[in-house]
Amino acid sequence: MKTNILFALAISTLLAACSKTTGPAGPQGPAGTLPNGTIDGIVTLYNEYGDKQPYTECTSVRVTLYNSSGNRVDSVNCDATGHYSITNVPAGDYTAYTRDTGYGQSYRVPFQFTGGGTIADDISLSHIPDFTFTISGDSLKKTSTDTVVVIYGTIAPASQPRNIAVFAGSSPTVSFTPGNYAGVYTVTVNANATTFSSSIALNSLYQNGLSTGTPAYFTVYAAAYNYASQSEYIDLTTGQTMYNALGASASAPSLKL
Numbered sequence: 248m249k250t251n252i253l254f255a256l257a258i259s260t261l262l263a264a265c266s267k268t269t270g271p272a273g274p275q276g277p278a279g280t281l282p283n284g285t286i287d288g289i290v291t292l293y294n295e296y297g298d299k300q301p302y303t304e305c306t307s308v309r310v311t312l313y314n315s316s317g318n319r320v321d322s323v324n325c326d327a328t329g330h331y332s333i334t335n336v337p338a339g340d341y342t343a344y345t346r347d348t349g350y351g352q353s354y355r356v357p358f359q360f361t362g363g364g365t366i367a368d369d370i371s372l373s374h375i376p377d378f379t380f381t382i383s384g385d386s387l388k389k390t391s392t393d394t395v396v397v398i399y400g401t402i403a404p405a406s407q408p409r410n411i412a413v414f415a416g417s418s419p420t421v422s423f424t425p426g427n428y429a430g431v432y433t434v435t436v437n438a439n440a441t442t443f444s445s446s447i448a449l450n451s452l453y454q455n456g457l458s459t460g461t462p463a464y465f466t467v468y469a470a471a472y473n474y475a476s477q478s479e480y481i482d483l484t485t486g487q488t489m490y491n492a493l494g495a496s497a498s499a500p501s502l503k504l
Contacts, residue, residue: 281362286312287332288368290325290345295376295492296407297472302329308347308372315340315357338362345370351471351478351491373477373492376469378402378409380443385465385499388446396452398465398499399444402436409436412470412493413445417457419501421464423490425482428466430455431490433475449504462501469494 290308292300305325312320312333320341325331339362343355350372360366380402388397398413414421414428421428430452434445445467449459457463471477471492478492 281338283335283337284360284362285332285334285365286336286341286343286360286368287330287365288370289329290331290370290372291329292347292350293371293373293471293473293477295374295378295471295494296409297373303327305329305347308345308350310343310345310370312336312341312343336360336362343368345372347372350374351474351493353478353491354480354489356480356483371473371477373471373473375492376409376471376494378405378469379495380411380467380469380497382467382497382499385502387502387504394449395446396449396463396465396502396504397444397446398467399442400467400497401442402440404439404441405436406438408438408472410434410470410472410474411436411443411445412468412474412490413447414466414468415447415452415455415457416464417461419464421466422496423466423468423493425485425487425489428487429457431488433470452504457504459504461504463504464501465499466496467499468496 290305292304294300306327308325309322310331311322314320321333323331323333338360340357340359342357345353353370353372380400382400385396385398388395411434413432413434414423416429432445432447434443436443452463474490474492479488479490482489
């Protein structure tokens with residue numbers, strides 16, 4: 248028994264002698280390089296009436312990726328299923344444009360790609376309309392609830408409904424370009440109609456920054472049926488939408504509010 252106790256004490260003493268206090272952690276090494284990744288998705292085309300087009304028409308659609316310095320990283324075409332894929336993309340900040348002849352382009356605002364995986368980015372493009380119209384005039388009209396600005400004109404008939412976009416502003420240079428308009432208003436032209444009119448409430452113009460007693464200016468555009476949700480993006484400088492599926496335009500006479 249005495250021998251066992253002495254042996255245990257010897258082992259305990261030996262272990263205590265061998266123990267060490269943990270020192271401070273060393274400096275952290277540099278982060279490892281992130282693996283490259285892939286950006287891909289499906290592009291869907293629509294005609295000016297909002298009808299989805301066959302994916303076989305997407306082979307001419309081109310998606311181009313740019314880095315934060317504005318240099319092109321890669322550019323690829325869609326296949327006959329509407330699919331595109333940009334591979335071997337390093338981590339970084341990028342923008343992307345999607346274009347096809349006759350369609351309003353799509354712009355992917357700056358985004359960060361962390362690498363090592365896949366970003367799925369589906370895109371819709373709308374065909375730029377080719378119809379024309381004539382502005383007959385504009386007027387102030389009193390209704391039972393408000394005073395409205397009425398813009399009216401003529402248009403060649405079509406078998407499907409179409410849209411016209413009215414951009415309003417306080418400058419003669421009003422246009423669809425962000426920063427050059429105060430508000431945008433959609434007019435749906437019925438199938439087979441030969442005339443159209445847009446009634447814009449004065450209160451809406453006032454809410455968009457126009458003032459009573461000052462002139463208002465209007466520029467009217469032929470618009471794809473889904474122009475407000477396809478081939479468009481938010482301009483980060485102004486916070487306004489850039490609409491790219493617009494066609495022929497005409498200016499209405501200025502009107503004092």
